[in-house]
Every structure is written in C-alpha cells, then in structure tokens.
Amino acid sequence: MDTRTLGELLDTLGEPALRLLTAPAGLTTPVTEVLLYDAHAPFPDRAPGALLLAVGVRADAAAALVDEAAAARMVGLVVRGGDGSSSGQGPSSGQGPSSGQGPSSGHVLASEQGPSSPQGLADAADRARERGLALLTVDEDAAWHHVHLLLAGAVGARPSPAGGAALGDLFSLAGAVATAVGGATVIEDPRQRILAHSTIPGQPVDEPRRQGILGRQVPGSPENTEQYRVLFASQGPVRLPALSAEELPRLAVAVRAGGETLGSLWVVDDGTLAPDAEEALAQGASTAALLLLRARAAQELSRHMTGDLLRRLLDGTAEPATAAERLGLAPGTPVRVAAFALEGAAAGAPDGEQAALRLLDLVRLQCEARYGRHACVLVDGVVYALLPGAYGRAGERQRRLAEDIVRRAGQALRVPVRAGLGDVVPEVAEVRGSREDADLVLRVLGPEETVAAMEEVRARAVLLRLSELLGERRELAAGAWRDIMAYDAGHGTDYARTLVCWLDAGCDMARAARLLAVHPNTCRYRLRQARAQLGIDLDDPDERLVLWLQLRTLAGLRGANA
Template sequence: MTEQPRAVLGRILDDLGSTLIDVVAGKADPSTTVTGVLIQDPLDEPAGLPGSVVLGVGVYGAGAVAALVERAAGLGAVAVVVRSPVPVAGPVAEAADRTGVTVLGLTPGASWAQVAALLRSLLATDELGTVGGPDATGGAEPLAGDLFALANATAALLDGPVTVEDRGGRVLAFSSRQDEGDDARIATVLDRQVPAENLRALERRGAFRALYRKEEPVYVTGVSDKPRVATAVRAGGEILGSIWVVVDGPLGEDRTQALQEAAKVAALHLLRHRAGEDAERRLRADLLATVLEGGPHAPQAAARLGLSAQPACVLALRVTGEPSAPDRVAAGHRVAEALALHLAAIHPRTATASLGGVTYAVLPTRSDEDALRAAEAFLGRVGDRVPAVIGVGRLAVRPADLRRSRADADRALRVLGSGRSRRRSARLKDVHAASLLEELRERLAAEDDIPDGPVVRLRAYDARHHTALTDTLDAWLDTFGDVPAAAAAVHVHPNTFRYRLKRLAEVAGIDLDDPEARFEAMLHLRLDPPHP
C-alpha cells in the first residue's frame, strides 16, 4: 500500500554506463536503491538524502575525491560522480572500500547539467513505474527502462547506436555504443536534444517530410559525418516520434523489417508513457492534496511522496491579473512547471501540484527564510513576464504540520493577490496585519455588514458635494495629526486643511480627540481605502 519509488544503481549503470559514466572505485551493487541527486557545494551543507548520488562538481585530485566520498557517506549517499580521469589508487580506493560509496567517473566533455538532468530523468521515470503501487502499470517494468532496453535491442539488431526521439527532437532513450557515432550524435545524447542546427539541416533536406509521409525507413545523408536511418513511430494516424540509427550504409531487407518492428513496439511504450505521465500527475496531485488537507491518510500520502524524513514549508503560487484573460490559464501552467523545476533543483523530493487554480509546492528545507529566498529567486527569474505571487507557510517539522503551513501560505497569498501589497512573495508573519484586514474585509463584504459611521457619512457627503473630506481625514490620520505634513500630502495650504478638518468633524460627527474614534476611522479607511 505504501510502496516507495525504487530506482536502482544497476539501471543507471546500464543506461548511462557506456556513454557517460564508469565505475572507477568501490563495488557497485546493481540492486542498491537510488533516491535522488545532490550537487556538492563546499560552502553549503545539503540536506541529507539517504540513497542519493552526489555530483562532485569541481572536485579534482585524490585527496579532494576521498574527502567527498567521506562527506557523501555522512549524507547517506550510495555513489559519487567526479570528472574523469580519477586517481583511483590510494586514498580514493581506501575511502570507497571503507564507506561502501561507489565512485563513478564522468566522461570528459559531458556537462554537469546534462548528467544531472539524465539522472533525474531516469529516477523520475522509475518513480512513474512504482508510485501508484503494483497496479499502477500492471506490474510492468518502468517505461523509460523499456525504451532504453528497446534502444539497446535495436542497436544490437542493426549494429549501430540508436536514439528514440519525440517529434521535437528530444531524446527519450538511447542505446549503448554511442561512442561509435559522430560528434552530432554525441551532442544529441549529452543534451538529450537534437542540436538546433541539425534540425534545421534535416528540415532543409526534407528528411522530416519524408519520414512522416513514408511507412518505410528513410536513409539520410549529408547532414552529419555518418549517415542515418530513421523511421517514424506511429499510433494509428498520429506521429508519436521516431527512431534514429547511425549506420554505415542503407539497410538490407531483414534489418529494415527489424527497425519497423521496433517502431511498433516503441509506439506502445510511448502511448503508455503519455498515459502514465497523466496518471502520475493526477496521482501526485491527489497525494499532495491529501497531505495538505491533513487527516488520518496524510502521513501515508507524505511517505509515498518522500516527505516524511525532513522539515518542509508549503509554497502557494497564483498568477494574478484578470481571471478572464485568454492566456492566463496557459501562463499558469507554464509558471507551475517552471516552479516545479526550480524547486526540484533545490531539493529533489519537492512535491508540486496545481489545486483549484493555485500551485502548491512542499519544499523540504531548514527554515521558512530559506523557503522565502527560494520563492524570491524564482520570481526574480520569471521577472515581469508572468504576474505571479507566492505565499510561504511556516516550517512544518512533521507531515501533520503541513496543513497549518498550507493555511499560512494561503493567507499570505490572499494578501499578495489582492493588489494591496507591493510584495510578490511573503510569509504570513510578514503580512499578518494585512491578512487580518483582508479576512475582515471579506467577511464584511460577504455579510454586507458595514454599519453606518463617520467614514460612511463623509463618503456620502463627498459624493453629493464633490468635496475631499475623506481624503483630508485619511491624510491627517496617516501623519499622526501633523497638519503641515498632512496638508502637503493633499496639496493644500495648512489653513485650508485646518478648515477642512473642522468641517469634516462636523459632517461626520466624529470627535478627533477621542482615540477610539480615531482608531475606528483608521480601521474603516484601511478596510476600504480612498480611491486615488
């Protein structure tokens, strides 16, 4: 019932080992569970994530690599990745044997961003196969694993490195032996995307037009150093993607038939993958909703999302602006996906889902200040392209506390979305007074329960006589009775202001020497500020 997502080290080594990484020290147990990816930073101690793979960016030399292995062991990691060549003798081998942490070497030329994306992609697709429990995929193997296995099987049949790509040239899976390809193929695998210049060259040569029109494979030359054979992956009349093979020349009849059969199998996997992504998204949204609502099932849902082991804060994001704006929904989807990616880079166990027009994220963190900084950094990157605001809840030490953190985030979000604050992100304690006013304003509006009083009488008088006595009272209260400052704020002479002040006291029936009367008037003006 509470089966956890399980990716294993063996799958990573099988899928990436021949192209990106090699075991250089320690014993790699293929059945070792891998839970996430951490990037080492010598100036920042990351949150412990047992079962993680640590990327040793900028770590060189035997002493530094050995120290990283020791540090990774303290975090509960199962492997570290460092740039090859790695000095494996001496301290590195001793540290790997003593801690049980496997040392992996990253091939020269591969970027750390690429390997991080590849690892997280593999882990995410393994979660897809198990997050719903045994029945989620009918007991089948995880989908990306199927595609990688298919790519390897196809490569063996056709004697050439294979990639499976979607219609946009994004690499969904690739086989081993990619080093037998050319520079364009290696760049495609490392970036998980066909380079833009190659896509344009293929379009100019009509390769995609032929690929999508023909049932049989297409032989492509003149675009890269080595020729390619490609076939479309179809489901009915829909093009789902394509399979590309680096070859030495045109395929014979047997190998052409093998490639066409592989395309049929790939179509089933891609259809399952698309359906599985939708199912996973719905499942994670349901689990996150259960966690945020609390109740007896919340701990189990938090465990399935991997949120039980560390404190966390709830972030609530909403796109502001006119609700009827045609691009508001699309902008909401884009910014929700961007937030999920941004927070996943901070902590791999972040859970994100859109519920009722609000995107909620549970971010494992050490404090609400760190969560607020993460929100501010995200909004800073988004800039003014999307008018979004983020409320941040208090730190939840236990999963049961996430409901309260969500309530805080919602209250802060309500203030930020009202347009009465210039801030784009805030914790509840940052806008607590404004939150109380907003809730009181909403209750009064819902119950139509604004009693007659001095401010109401002033507004009515101003409307009938085209005066500005309400503004006069507001300026006087804001300046604590400083007549020259208040007169300057409304651009009149102090004597004129004194006359207006005397007149408004008569019209409103308010005793300006009474602190209770002043407080009531100020509260009323805060609930319904004068219009500029």
C-alpha cells in the same frame, strides 16, 4: 523495488558517459535521486540513496564533501575528469579491500575551479573507499546540467506505478533493436529529446550521438531539420547520410500510432548492419509505439491523481501524512503554495478556460523541470503548485521560478499572467493556509505588479481581510466614520479625507497639509471643525485607531490618493 541500483545505472548509461572508480558498498546499492551540489546552500542532513554531482569542487578538495555525503547517507559522489581506468585494476565493488592503487596518471579533473593534479582523483577515491561511498567520474568537457539530466532520466527510467515501466522498457527495447539491427540505437520523442539508448559493447557511437545522449537532446541544425523532414515524410525506414566528417550515416524510422507521430528510432550505421536491418527496425518502431502510448497514458493518469490529491490538500479534505508520502515529501518538509492566474478580462474571455488549461501545462512543465514529479492543479481558473523546501535561498529561487513562469506564460498565451506565493508552512498539514495566502496575494497585487510573496504585501493583505471582516459584522461597521462621511456628503466638507491624511502622516500637521495640498492652518481648522460638529475625540488613541481603520478599509480612503 522502485529504484535503480548503482549497477543498473552503470549498465544503462555505460561508458564513456559514466565511469566507476570505487563502490565499496557494492553495485546493488539503490540510487533514489540525483542532486546537484550547491556551495551556497545548506548541505542536506539526510539524503539516503542520493547520488551527488560535485559541481565546482576539485578532486583534491573533495575530501570534506566526501565526508558530508557519507554522513548524509548518500550513495556516491560524481566528479569530473579522468578516463576511469586504474593501474591495471578494476574499480572496487565491495567484494574485498582495494588493491591500494589509485587511478593512473591519465586522471585529470577539470572543474569550474580549474584542473586537479592526477593524484587528486586518486586521493578522493581512497577517501571515498574509506567512508563507504561510491566515486564516479564523467568526462572533463561534460556540462553539469547535461549530466544531471542524463542521470536523473536514467534513475527515473526504473519501472514504477506512475508510468516508469513503459519508459524503463524503452531502454530494453533500444538494446534489443541494437542487437537485432547491429548498430547503436536511440529512441526519441517528436521534439528530438532522447528517451532511451542502447549500451551494447563494441557498437560504435560517433561524437554527435554521444553529445545527444549526454544532453538528452539532439543538437539542432538546419541539416538535422531537413533529415527529420525526410524521415517524417516517409512511411518506412530511411537511410540518411552523415552530416559531417565526424558523424556516421543513420538508419531511421518514424514511430506512429493511428496517424500520430510519437517519435523516432535512429541507428548508427557503420556499414556492418544486419541484412534485415530495415525490417527489424520497423518491428522495433511498432513496439516503441505501444510503449510510448502506454507511457503517455500512465503519465497522464499519474498527473491526474497527483493533481486531485493536491486539490484535496488545498481544501483540507486529504489526510496529510498519506498525501505527503504519495507526493514524495519527507515528514516535516516545509512547503508553500504558488498561485498563477490570468489577469482580469483574460480570465473571463470566451477562450479563458482553454487559456487556463494551457497555463496549467506551462506551470507543470516548469515545475517538473525544477523539481521532477510535481503536484499542480487547476481550481476555479487558478493554477496552484506545491513548492517544497521554501526557506532562505530556496524561497528566493522559488520567487525567481514564479517570475520566469509568469514571463514565459505571458509570451506563450499573449495575455498577462500574475503569481502569488503564500507563506511557508512547516508541513503539508498546513497547506490550506498557504493556499489562502496565495489567493490573497493575487487579490492585492497592484496594477504594475506581476509577482509577489505574502511577506512583501502582508500589510495590504491584512487590510483587505480587515475590510471584509468589518463589513460582515454590524457592530464593527458602525461608528463615527459613517457620521463623518454623511456630513461631508451633506455639507460639501472634506473632513474624512483630512482625517485620513492626518492619521496617515502620523498626526503630523505639516505632512498632512502636504498630502492635502493645503496650508497647515487649513488642516488645523478642518480638524477643529470635525471635533466640534461631530463630537469625535481625536485625543483618544483607541478612537483614532478605529476611525483610521474604518476610513481606510470601509470608506476606501487612502492618504494622497484618497
């Protein structure tokens, strides 16, 4: 099985991070993903195996959400508040009917919309039990984005071919080290992000460590920075004092391989650590180094394979159904392609290739933060990302994501970056067309534009494609426009520009004169002369249309800027 069960999720996180109120379908139910509830977005019709975080919903108003989640075949709902106890009864695990007793009077839900009554959580638990839905709680002061990171990370820690095996083993290692050393243990990467933590009953965890686990990130402070400096300067385990009254001391060791620092192990020291704690921690660091190297290699392999799959989708050589399955996209999922590129001279600079690779890393990082496992690839200096579910509000969010990536990449790389969003296509089989759209958008972006979607620049894109098509075919490039351009060149007249301004103005003489900055009578005279000298029929709408298109696309003339 490639997914975590509800029971494994609870075992991994433990209290107080996550508490179970009821699980009528049992604890062996698989959890495939963690979703954030958005009241302004359409509720998914089907999301089997999903765990839904009830953002902004009070417990006493959660009945409708419980019904929707059950109808979508979700595993459970997570609300905020309460201490997880019930009147002398444990949570129902699906082994029999509930005792009928809800949470104790200590249960209070605090949410974005205000606290609920104690009865609210009990009623929500009863409703969830009736609908076969698990109901869980997190602390009242927990930030939803931290809870999402914590749960999504735990779900993703299940062994999988894409490298999850190594990350999943890190949780087992943290538990083993905590048992051997005698204190609660976390494993961190070099950026102080918490990769895994132990859940051994009875081992104390202070508030700073608890907050770090909830946010998957060690809170930053000058004192913390100094402790990391001491730790990474040491060749073995070091004992570090408590930084505040609410914190316990630490025993820590750096995790290294071949001189490279891969992370660190930290143990809460409440004064009861094992006599050989330092030796046990050093042994744990050696094992952690192997697991982190394996995870890195597996992750890079997974990214390479996913990128290669997207490359073949973009050029039309991948089998769509198989590709969609490997990318984790349900059949019929709408998608669009986003293209990111360094601007002009930056792409051709001596270090342009290196900058493009850094751009790929930046795009992948932002997309993975938003969508989890994600497909990005660098092709001919352009970074392409496949964005799922792009209709309505999702499309607006994707545009904001592109704007954010362009801003961040420009700051990090110190060169301008542009982005184009292709049209939304109804399924993966049509990705190649969306990629062509995104490329076109990049080509037609104006000097002051950095991000645009195809629907915003469609007219420019169509004219660009028309100019290419007209220029490729002799019969389409021939016509009166060539005679007009030649006559202007030989006689010093301005008939072509006058015609374009008149046609751009919808054949309104006064507006055309304003575009030309001449008197309307001058404009009329030029048009009469053009008719007489060149024999063009401006009364024929078809001839006007073809002449306008050829002058705009092939001659490159354009109204006031012609």
